[in-house]
Amino acid sequence: MTIPWYHKTTIYQIYPRSFMDANGDGVGDLRGIIQKLDYLKDIGFEAIWVSPFFASPQRDFGYDVSDYLSTAPEFGTMEDALQLIEETHRRGMKIVFDLVLNHTSDQHPWFLESRSSRHNPKANWYLWRSPSLPLGEGLGVRVKPNNWQSMTGGSGWHYAGERGQYYWASFLPFQPDLNWRNSEVKKTMFDIARFWLAKGVDGYRLDIFNTIYKNEEFRDNPFAFKLAPTPNDPSGFLQKAKYSQDQPESFDLAREFRKLTDEFGKILTVGEVAAAREVVRTYAGEETNDGLTLVFDFEMLQFKFTAEYFRALIEDIDRHFSPPFMPVYVFSNLDKRRSIHRLRDDIRKAKLLAMLQFTVRGVPCTYYGEELGMTNLDLPFKNALDPIPHKYTFAPRLFFDLMDVTVNRDEVRTPMQWDESRNAGFSVAEKTWLPVHPNYPTVNAKRENADETSLLNTFKRLLKFRRENITMQEGLLELLNGLPKNVLGFIRKTASEERIVLMNFDERENEFPLDSSECVFKLSGNEELDQKAVRLNGFGGMIVK
Ligand code: NOJ
Numbered sequence: 001m002t003i004p005w006y007h008k009t010t011i012y013q014i015y016p017r018s019f020m021d022a023n024g025d026g027v028g029d030l031r032g033i034i035q036k037l038d039y040l041k042d043i044g045f046e047a048i049w050v051s052p053f054f055a056s057p058q059r060d061f062g063y064d065v066s067d068y069l070s071t072a073p074e075f076g077t078m079e080d081a082l083q084l085i086e087e088t089h090r091r092g093m094k095i096v097f098d099l100v101l102n103h104t105s106d107q108h109p110w111f112l113e114s115r116s117s118r119h120n121p122k123a124n125w126y127l128w129r130s131p132s133l134p135l136g137e138g139l140g141v142r143v144k145p146n147n148w149q150s151m152t153g154g155s156g157w158h159y160a161g162e163r164g165q166y167y168w169a170s171f172l173p174f175q176p177d178l179n180w181r182n183s184e185v186k187k188t189m190f191d192i193a194r195f196w197l198a199k200g201v202d203g204y205r206l207d208i209f210n211t212i213y214k215n216e217e218f219r220d221n222p223f224a225f226k227l228a229p230t231p232n233d234p235s236g237f238l239q240k241a242k243y244s245q246d247q248p249e250s251f252d253l254a255r256e257f258r259k260l261t262d263e264f265g266k267i268l269t270v271g272e273v274a275a276a277r278e279v280v281r282t283y284a285g286e287e288t289n290d291g292l293t294l295v296f297d298f299e300m301l302q303f304k305f306t307a308e309y310f311r312a313l314i315e316d317i318d319r320h321f322s323p324p325f326m327p328v329y330v331f332s333n334l335d336k337r338r339s340i341h342r343l344r345d346d347i348r349k350a351k352l353l354a355m356l357q358f359t360v361r362g363v364p365c366t367y368y369g370e371e372l373g374m375t376n377l378d379l380p381f382k383n384a385l386d387p388i389p390h391k392y393t394f395a396p397r398l399f400f401d402l403m404d405v406t407v408n409r410d411e412v413r414t415p416m417q418w419d420e421s422r423n424a425g426f427s428v429a430e431k432t433w434l435p436v437h438p439n440y441p442t443v444n445a446k447r448e449n450a451d452e453t454s455l456l457n458t459f460k461r462l463l464k465f466r467r468e469n470i471t472m473q474e475g476l477l478e479l480l481n482g483l484p485k486n487v488l489g490f491i492r493k494t495a496s497e498e499r500i501v502l503m504n505f506d507e508r509e510n511e512f513p514l515d516s517s518e519c520v521f522k523l524s525g526n527e528e529l530d531q532k533a534v535r536l537n538g539f540g541g542m543i544v545k
Helices: 030-035 037-043 078-090 109-116 134-139 183-198 248-262 277-282 298-302 307-320 347-359 397-403 445-450 455-468 470-474
Strands: 011-014 047-050 067-071 094-099 157-160 165-168 203-206 268-271 328-330 363-367 476-479 487-493 498-504 510-513 519-522 533-536 541-544
Touching (some): 067 078, 094 183, 094 268, 183 248, 203 248, 298 328, 307 476, 307 487, 347 363, 347 498, 445 455, 470 487
Parallel strands (some): 011 047, 047 094, 094 203
Antiparallel strands (some): 498 541, 519 541
């Protein structure tokens, strides 16, 4: 059985506003991405995922779309988008767009029409409900249709006087949810998906896929003793998201969407689903992988840097995503603190984490700048461009830190650090849309490129090893037993070959017996292998035959 490309690729996530600014307005753009494709090719990534760049009022920086079939002027033109596809392909790479099926911007013409009256051709395109106490209106009392909380906290019901009704928004108030039970909506969204696939796009990352369908009767969610949603449990704000997320129709949609993408050949789909692992898996299919080709598993965004943690994680993930399924390994993204934050800025640990991500059985997904060890920038909530922190200016920052919740997403979206020149080489503008992290003179691509031992060059070596060893892409995984406590080891094997991956999560060196004769990869260069034993230096790693 051959494994399809989307189950063995390596993905790099680009946040277009922050990647490269080609026209000097302080905001990254599509031409900027084109300029930097060679950089990505040189690191060795095989696919790029580009966050939304479609027409949008940019209140959630592109995740609030006002026209799915045109580009936002600050990002470029339709021609730039088509050229980006072409230039990516010319380098033998794949390109994945980001599709927001759940909601549009409240400035989308569909919504403007929908909210204008209860009787218009788009009246039923969004989720409209009357106040649940109709008689209360006369007395000035308006009661929301049900108790559902939005994903960002607070009721997701918002009143529109024009209709005397509420609309539902799973995320922020200016992102009204589409009514997927309306066949016209579904057809229109499917046509949009087809539009870009016909233009040559190789796949989609599907934004909050698990919220697309809601309970048809809008039943109240039950109480749950949980303050905030966590990466693998959408319940929070004191309720279980029983009727507002992960409805059976969303699992069906995964299969239907797969049929659509199958019309275009081998297309990658990766669902954004913040839910328990069993639920995450269900979006990929029950028995066979007839749903989304991949689904993010976000538990690991809150990883603990120990061999024990990763052993348990890999074991459980591999069990849930055994063939024909394939897991995704992702340690940071546009919404959560950067991985180096959990590693206390220790580059040795970042290298070991990269080794794990590129050698384990799964598709790795890297957020821009992670290859350099870019760090979060502490920014005050009150000046945030991200709308979410403005909901929480009353609460002390420490509270969220203790809960391990990222509120101000600006902190992880600062401009890419290319070199030591002004604005880190990201833009020639006077002012960039978000400030550049002041550590750019030391943390930047140019400098790390020239340093053989850098994190960037470690990424390159690991990706090269993965590309050149089919076992690392396709092989099954078996965890090794009997290793020292802080050492994690697993075998990747195909019918014809085996590779043994060994990683030392300890600051101190670890030596242990191993019957192997040939070392094929050393993480730091200081690891040693003789006929009967391996010695791994602190945070060292080795791959043997
Ligand atoms: C998830 C995206 O990752 C996030 O950045 C966005 O704000 C929400 N979905 C809403 O679309």
